[in-house]
Amino acid sequence: xxRLCTTKHLLMVNGQYPGPTIAIHEGGDNVEINVKNRxxxxxxxxxxxxxxxxTGWADGPAYVTQCPIRGGQSYTYKFTVTxxxxxxxxxxxxxxxxxxxxxxxxxxxxxxxxxxxxxQAEIPIIFGEWWNADPTEVENTxxxxxxxxxxxxxxxxxxxxxxxxxxxxxxCIQTVEYGKTYMLRIINAALADELFFAIAEHTLTxxxxxxxxxxxxxxxxxxxxxxQTTTVLMTANxxxxxxxxxxxxxxxxxxxxxxxxxxxxxxxxxxxxxxxxKGKAPFDPSSLKLLNLPAMEDTTFSTKFSDKIKxxxxxxYPCNVPKTIDKRVITTISLNIQxxxxxxxxxxxxxxxxxxxxxxxxxxxxxxxxxESYYKNLTTSSFSSDFPEKPPNNFDYTGGDPLTxxxxxxxxxxxxxxxxxTNIEVVLQDTSLVNLENHxxxxxxxxxxxxxxxFGNFNEAxxxxxxxxxxxxxxxxxxxxxxxxxxxxxxxxxxxxxxxHLSP
Numbered sequence: 001x002x003r004l005c006t007t008k009h010l011l012m013v014n015g016q017y018p019g020p021t022i023a024i025h026e027g028g029d030n031v032e033i034n035v036k037n038r039x040x041x042x043x044x045x046x047x048x049x050x051x052x053x054x055t056g057w058a059d060g061p062a063y064v065t066q067c068p069i070r071g072g073q074s075y076t077y078k079f080t081v082t083x084x085x086x087x088x089x090x091x092x093x094x095x096x097x098x099x100x101x102x103x104x105x106x107x108x109x110x111x112x113x114x115x116x117x118x119x120q121a122e123i124p125i126i127f128g129e130w131w132n133a134d135p136t137e138v139e140n141t142x143x144x145x146x147x148x149x150x151x152x153x154x155x156x157x158x159x160x161x162x163x164x165x166x167x168x169x170x171x172c173i174q175t176v177e178y179g180k181t182y183m184l185r186i187i188n189a190a191l192a193d194e195l196f197f198a199i200a201e202h203t204l205t206x207x208x209x210x211x212x213x214x215x216x217x218x219x220x221x222x223x224x225x226x227x228q229t230t231t232v233l234m235t236a237n238x239x240x241x242x243x244x245x246x247x248x249x250x251x252x253x254x255x256x257x258x259x260x261x262x263x264x265x266x267x268x269x270x271x272x273x274x275x276x277x278k279g280k281a282p283f284d285p286s287s288l289k290l291l292n293l294p295a296m297e298d299t300t301f302s303t304k305f306s307d308k309i310k311x312x313x314x315x316x317y318p319c320n321v322p323k324t325i326d327k328r329v330i331t332t333i334s335l336n337i338q339x340x341x342x343x344x345x346x347x348x349x350x351x352x353x354x355x356x357x358x359x360x361x362x363x364x365x366x367x368x369x370x371x372e373s374y375y376k377n378l379t380t381s382s383f384s385s386d387f388p389e390k391p392p393n394n395f396d397y398t399g400g401d402p403l404t405x406x407x408x409x410x411x412x413x414x415x416x417x418x419x420x421x422t423n424i425e426v427v428l429q430d431t432s433l434v435n436l437e438n439h440x441x442x443x444x445x446x447x448x449x450x451x452x453x454x455f456g457n458f459n460e461a462x463x464x465x466x467x468x469x470x471x472x473x474x475x476x477x478x479x480x481x482x483x484x485x486x487x488x489x490x491x492x493x494x495x496x497x498x499x500x501h502l503s504p
Contacts, residue, residue: 063368
């Protein structure tokens with residue numbers, strides 16, 4: 001495949017990039033997907049946001065719910081989708097294969113939508129990232145340096161757009177008709193970057209996030225974290241200029257000091273039958289009307305946007321947030337500076353390396369899937385049920401010196417084990433180790449409710465008093481604020497082994 005003047009081999013599913021859309025209906029559709037691995041490396045697929053009720057072995061994360069699919073072998077994922085409807089995604093869940101192996105997973109409702117707009121058509125908007133280099137080699141370099149090279153481009157439906165080299169023809173253009181309303185199913189399949197998205201001079205009405213209906217609200221742009229989905233309604237009610245087009249634009253929401261992709265991907269809405277202009281799409285950045293798009297470091301906009309998302313909380317679609325809890329877990333999310341082991345080369349800060357951690361624990365993949373070990377009652381020392389439920393050391397998590405306070409992480413495969421039916425609250429606390437950063441965290445097998453969030457250090461005595469227990473957003477992926485915290489509540493009513501990790 002050729003992009004940005006570069007031709008390279010690309011991992012794809014059925015020869016498609018992005019991969020094929022999987023579309024089903026709520027209310028018990030049985031899904032059966034046979035995956036044939038035709039590459040030399042291992043692989044798995046994950047159905048991001050599907051709850052996998054009683055089918056944990058179909059969830060996908062390697063060595064957690066299944067052993068990976070080896071080269072030349074196949075595996076059939078079988079599951080039933082009940083009680084869910086809306087926009088989700090699927091992607092590879094082994095190493096960095098998800099850089100190009102991803103696609104939309106749509107669950108259509110069997111009853112009308114809870115909004116009155118007449119939908120003319122659906123428009124998929126899937127964000128991704130493009131590396132000129134092989135993402136596997138980028139990942140291997142990251143293991144030495146502790147920080148990956150940033151991608152070379154962002155993409156909309158696999159196309160970078162005309163602001164990148166050699167990309168005038170690789171531009172996403174969606175045709176709309178004046179006066180009609182369209183449903184945009186927006187998916188962030190980027191590896192780690194939160195993105196702002198807007199359409200020039202148009203308003204986007206948010207009606208669903210992570211396949212859960214919301215109270216409608218109409219921002220001029222959105223912020224979407226990796227692994228999140230946002231479904232919006234857009235009415236084509238503007239008068240275009242001589243081109244007949246309006247720009248669609250996405251770029252990075254910046255919260256990190258690490259090298260990042262500061263470029264912008266654009267596509268176009270083309271109004272049907274407005275004019276008969278035959279020229280190329282405009283590509284001069286100075287001519288593009290990006291007035292709807294927030295600044296790259298606009299944390300105020302990101303916070304206000306997230307705060308506006310509320311569950312629909314109607315009789316037909318109630319908000320079943322746990323009002324009380326049986327257990328509260330507080331976990332820091334950090335990027336630790338790690339001393340370099342003897343006889344190894346580390347190319348990170350001061351000859352060290354970086355490792356991500358939760359409560360100073362970095363996850364180590366076991367040699368056999370945890371779910372299989374449990375199901376077969378295998379005696380193993382490769383994992384334990386003693387994940388720390390509070391930070392091992394109390395300090396100023398978000399205000400200390402990012403380098404002198406840093407500590408080496410510990411390595412292991414530690415689990416939290418809870419009885420069926422437990423109401424558990426997890427407080428996700430960002431830290432300033434290395435740098436403050438927004439963290440998208442995904443929970444497998446369950447939705448959760450974001451009952452509270454804030455900046456600074458979580459105060460266990462004061463902050464729960466201002467939780468939203470009426471209509472908090474229900475999601476499967478939360479963007480933990482940079483320099484702050486987010487509290488989520490989960491009803492542990494789906495037996496299995498479920499991964500909690502940086503999304504997607």
